[in-house]
Amino acid sequence: MNKKVLSIVKRYQADKTRLLDMLWEIQRQYDYIPHGAILTLADELNLSVNDIRETSSFYHFFHMRPAGKHRFYLSNTVIARMNGYQQVLMALEQATGATLGSMDVSGTFGVYDTACIGLSDQEPAMLIDDVVFTRLTVDKVQWIIAQLQQGYSAAEIANPQQLPTHSIAYVDQLVETHICQAGPVFFQQETDYHRLLQQCLTHDPDAVIKTVLNARLQGLGGAGFSTGEKWRLCRETASQTKYVIGNADEGEPGTYKDRALLIRSPKEVFLGMIIAAWAIGAAQGILYLRAEYIYLKQFLETELQQLREAGLLGRHILGREDFSFDIRIQMGAGAYICGDESALLESCEGKRGTPRVKPPFPAQQGYLGMPTTVNNVETLAAVTRLMEKGAAWYAGLGFATSAGSRLVSVSGDCARPGIYEVEWGLTLNQLLEQVGAVEPWAIQVSGPSGECVAVELSGERRFGYDDLVCNGSLMIFNRSRDLLDIVHQFMQFFVTESCGICTPCRVGNVELRQKIERIIAGKGCQQDLDDLLSWGEIIRRTSRCGLGATSPNPILTTLAQFNQLYQAKLIASQGTLLPSFDVKAALQGHEQARIKVMQIESEPSKEVVK
Amino acid sequence: MSIQITLDGRPVSTQAGANLVDVAAEHGVYIPTLCYLKGKPCLGTCRICSVSVNGRIAAACTVSVSDGMIVAVDEPALADMRKALIEMLFIEGNHNCPSCEKSGRCDLQAVGYDVGMLVPRFPYRFTPHQREVGAERIWLERDRCIFCQRCVDYIHDQHSGQKIFTIKGRGSNARIEIDKTLADQMSAEQVREAAELCPVGCIIEKGVGFNRPIGERKFEIKSVRQRALEDDV
Numbered sequence: 001m002n003k004k005v006l007s008i009v010k011r012y013q014a015d016k017t018r019l020l021d022m023l024w025e026i027q028r029q030y031d032y033i034p035h036g037a038i039l040t041l042a043d044e045l046n047l048s049v050n051d052i053r054e055t056s057s058f059y060h061f062f063h064m065r066p067a068g069k070h071r072f073y074l075s076n077t078v079i080a081r082m083n084g085y086q087q088v089l090m091a092l093e094q095a096t097g098a099t100l101g102s103m104d105v106s107g108t109f110g111v112y113d114t115a116c117i118g119l120s121d122q123e124p125a126m127l128i129d130d131v132v133f134t135r136l137t138v139d140k141v142q143w144i145i146a147q148l149q150q151g152y153s154a155a156e157i158a159n160p161q162q163l164p165t166h167s168i169a170y171v172d173q174l175v176e177t178h179i180c181q182a183g184p185v186f187f188q189q190e191t192d193y194h195r196l197l198q199q200c201l202t203h204d205p206d207a208v209i210k211t212v213l214n215a216r217l218q219g220l221g222g223a224g225f226s227t228g229e230k231w232r233l234c235r236e237t238a239s240q241t242k243y244v245i246g247n248a249d250e251g252e253p254g255t256y257k258d259r260a261l262l263i264r265s266p267k268e269v270f271l272g273m274i275i276a277a278w279a280i281g282a283a284q285g286i287l288y289l290r291a292e293y294i295y296l297k298q299f300l301e302t303e304l305q306q307l308r309e310a311g312l313l314g315r316h317i318l319g320r321e322d323f324s325f326d327i328r329i330q331m332g333a334g335a336y337i338c339g340d341e342s343a344l345l346e347s348c349e350g351k352r353g354t355p356r357v358k359p360p361f362p363a364q365q366g367y368l369g370m371p372t373t374v375n376n377v378e379t380l381a382a383v384t385r386l387m388e389k390g391a392a393w394y395a396g397l398g399f400a401t402s403a404g405s406r407l408v409s410v411s412g413d414c415a416r417p418g419i420y421e422v423e424w425g426l427t428l429n430q431l432l433e434q435v436g437a438v439e440p441w442a443i444q445v446s447g448p449s450g451e452c453v454a455v456e457l458s459g460e461r462r463f464g465y466d467d468l469v470c471n472g473s474l475m476i477f478n479r480s481r482d483l484l485d486i487v488h489q490f491m492q493f494f495v496t497e498s499c500g501i502c503t504p505c506r507v508g509n510v511e512l513r514q515k516i517e518r519i520i521a522g523k524g525c526q527q528d529l530d531d532l533l534s535w536g537e538i539i540r541r542t543s544r545c546g547l548g549a550t551s552p553n554p555i556l557t558t559l560a561q562f563n564q565l566y567q568a569k570l571i572a573s574q575g576t577l578l579p580s581f582d583v584k585a586a587l588q589g590h591e592q593a594r595i596k597v598m599q600i601e602s603e604p605s606k607e608v609v610k
Numbered sequence: 611m612s613i614q615i616t617l618d619g620r621p622v623s624t625q626a627g628a629n630l631v632d633v634a635a636e637h638g639v640y641i642p643t644l645c646y647l648k649g650k651p652c653l654g655t656c657r658i659c660s661v662s663v664n665g666r667i668a669a670a671c672t673v674s675v676s677d678g679m680i681v682a683v684d685e686p687a688l689a690d691m692r693k694a695l696i697e698m699l700f701i702e703g704n705h706n707c708p709s710c711e712k713s714g715r716c717d718l719q720a721v722g723y724d725v726g727m728l729v730p731r732f733p734y735r736f737t738p739h740q741r742e743v744g745a746e747r748i749w750l751e752r753d754r755c756i757f758c759q760r761c762v763d764y765i766h767d768q769h770s771g772q773k774i775f776t777i778k779g780r781g782s783n784a785r786i787e788i789d790k791t792l793a794d795q796m797s798a799e800q801v802r803e804a805a806e807l808c809p810v811g812c813i814i815e816k817g818v819g820f821n822r823p824i825g826e827r828k829f830e831i832k833s834v835r836q837r838a839l840e841d842d843v
């Protein structure tokens with residue numbers, strides 16, 4: 001084993017910032033990360049053994065113990081649950097003999113669940129050994145497992161024609177890409193990238209930044225920070241070494257628009273990174289790709305290679321001696337928090353994804369301590385387009401406070417789930433009509449971290465930074481859906497995904513989840529609702545990063561717009577005890593002890609053995 | 611550079627870039643802290659120093675003061691927020707003060723007293739936490755860990771620079787690990803440093819303890835508030 005691990009370490013030149021890559025390679029070799037491998041890594045990288053474990057134990061997809069030769073990760077989103085998740089899971093467990101969260105006795109199959117894998121328009125879906133299967137049914141699951149048992153690999157089953165794994169045909173075979181409404185910004189006809197970049201490079205970096213500023217482009221990853229401003233801050237730092245990072249972590253449950261862009265417009269995204277590099281003065285870029293999108297990696301590598309061959313990437317871009325820039329792909333390993341730009345930087349450095357204390361901001365001290373621009377995939381694609389069409393054109397889209405448009409990943413109760421480009425200013429009702437929403441009742445805008453709105457109350461709100469902000473996820477629920485159960489699942493998501501470094505998020509979210517459980521169980525009273533509000537507020541306001549700052553939202557926003565759902569579950573306190581207090585259960589221990597004492601006393605006395 | 615900020619309604623002059631916790635203490639305003647250690651890199655983990663800065667809640671230890679900043683500390687709503695965070699730490703672990711070696715010297719206990727915590731608003735969890743006693747001179751009593759990260763960030767092996775204390779897992783399952791081999795190579799001073807650094811009774815030095823009479827322990831002689839305020843005078 002030692003030899004294999006050593007050769008892996010050597011391939012990464014014993015660079016500890018590449019720890020995630022090494023752990024991935026080791027896991028691919030052994031199907032888990034054996035203790036012996038960690039010992040070798042520790043030795044070679046001058047890290048303590050536990051330090052390696054600090055990283056490996058943070059990520060969902062790394063296994064420290066044998067976890068099955070074939071590992072199934074079934075996406076457990078609320079959308080999957082609306083589409084047969086439970087049946088699929090049962091079929092999986094039955095056919096493999098493994099129970100959720102573990103492997104079967106022979107160690108062949110491991111069945112795990114995982115947060116949203118970016119396929120909400122084709123759920124239930126699961127990852128198996130680096131490939132993905134969508135629209136799962138009981139039959140399909142049984143068939144897949146039968147094939148595996150016959151000795152076919154997951155890759156062979158998913159790709160029976162053996163299409164080259166770097167081809168778009170391969171990607172299209174694995175997943176569907178539904179682009180239902182495109183333009184004016186995204187998914188337009190092939191741009192002449194060569195000409196576009198040439199034109200960009202005729203302007204000095206400050207002019208490029210000015211264009212982006214004038215276009216009023218705001219980051220599309222969620223926070224909505226001005227892209228031009230971010231670039232300017234980064235450009236103004238004195239450092240010689242700077243980095244550009246494309247954030248393709250796309251972890252917000254319900255979003256899959258970045259996947260669509262990476263599949264249909266990868267060069268637009270990469271060109272955005274190249275333009276950013278020119279603007280801020282970076283020589284190295286990283287695309288941080290979530291592990292759930294591993295099946296896109298080779299395709300994207302090929303796209304990068306084509307750009308290099310065309311002279312648009314690499315040394316002396318377009319013949320300019322003053323501009324060299326290249327991009328590598330960094331795979332994540334399963335952690336929603338790594339979408340947060342500073343956690344992402346930690347992850348890129350081979351560490352656990354703990355969001356950093358800010359300031360300093362990434363633009364000042366980012367990757368390896370150097371000024372870094374982190375932009376969402378969609379923002380980068382928008383940059384390419386606005387450079388092509390001009391700042392005025394882009395700024396003219398949308399309305400006063402919100403320029404341009406954004407992609408929305410639609411899922412749930414509607415006729416046409418898929419990607420919709422929404423020009424800011426569109427109302428929620430208009431979008432619901434476009435997507436063929438079926439009796440829409442509650443809309444989860446921006447995923448669990450966003451807000452849940454009632455169509456009745458909020459249908460006329462418009463998408464925009466001053467009203468209905470949207471990070472690209474939109475889930476539609478009709479009245480048949482159990483909204484409190486959905487809230488509970490979202491809270492579970494935050495509990496599972498919290499990095500745990502700060503008190504309010506680590507401790508508080510568990511308390512919120514428990515309260516919701518109590519209310520769902522019909523044991524809550526008004527006091528519990530008051531607590532939810534005030535505790536939620538405390539967590540929201542005191543947490544260190546955006547995860548904790550948004551984690552109470554499923555509760556706070558449903559309390560605001562669906563209060564009657566909660567009220568209907570409450571019971572009145574009787575006397576001074578809270579309804580959730582179970583006197584019998586509380587006294588059970590005492591009762592059992594009392595019975596035991598009585599039994600002991602009635603038995604003939606035994607010698608006390610010393 | 612000399613600047614002015616407003617601290618609980620009072621104009622206060624100070625130096626730009628100074629840490630808000632220190633600035634407040636210098637001017638007689640105590641902000642409770644647990645992870646913060648003056649002069650060490652900011653950890654920003656416990657959040658019990660949350661105050662209002664220009665109308666937004668921020669952990670004071672992460673704030674460098676700048677001209678015109680408006681800071682509020684002593685407001686009932688803010689005090690309640692800080693108290694809630696301290697309560698969270700109490701219910702998350704198992705803090706049985708009377709039997710704890712650190713009692714009387716424990717920062718968590720001291721700030722609990724300071725904010726007037728009686729019964730936490732959150733239900734006690736009574737979660738069992740496995741203790742780690744395998745190192746020769748260090749006892750890790752995880753029931754009491756508040757996950758402040760001081761040990762992780764400030765204690766390193768003196769030869770290799772490697773981490774001795776690390777995190778395992780994430781979220782509410784995360785816990786502190788100790789590298790026994792490296793721990794056994796720590797100097798006596800470093801062991802003491804680690805035990806002193808730990809704000810609670812989680813990192814305990816074996817073979818010593820309960821060596822101070824009740825009534826003469828650190829925070830019995832002088833409260834955590836007095837210490838914070840006077841150290842800066």
Ligand SMILES: Cc1cc2nc3c(=O)[nH]c(=O)nc-3n(C[C@H](O)[C@H](O)[C@H](O)COP(=O)(O)O)c2cc1C
Pocket residue numbers: 218219220221222223224225227247248249250251252336337338339340341342374375376377379380545546547
């Ligand atoms: C918990 C959390 C998760 C996030 N996940 C993502 C993500 O998956 N993709 C993304 O682009 N931004 C994500 N963000 C936002 C990033 O921190 C950052 O704002 C963004 O990548 C900046 O790019 P933009 O300015 O182009 O939007 C996340 C933030 C938080 C707090």
Ligand code: SF4
Pocket residue numbers: 337354355497498499500501502503505506543544545546547548549
């Ligand atoms: S808010 Fe949650 S995810 Fe963010 S730093 Fe705190 S514990 Fe980690």
Ligand code: SF4
Pocket residue numbers: 754755756757758759760761762775786807808809810812813
């Ligand atoms: S062991 Fe002590 S110093 Fe380390 S994180 Fe826990 S409380 Fe903090």
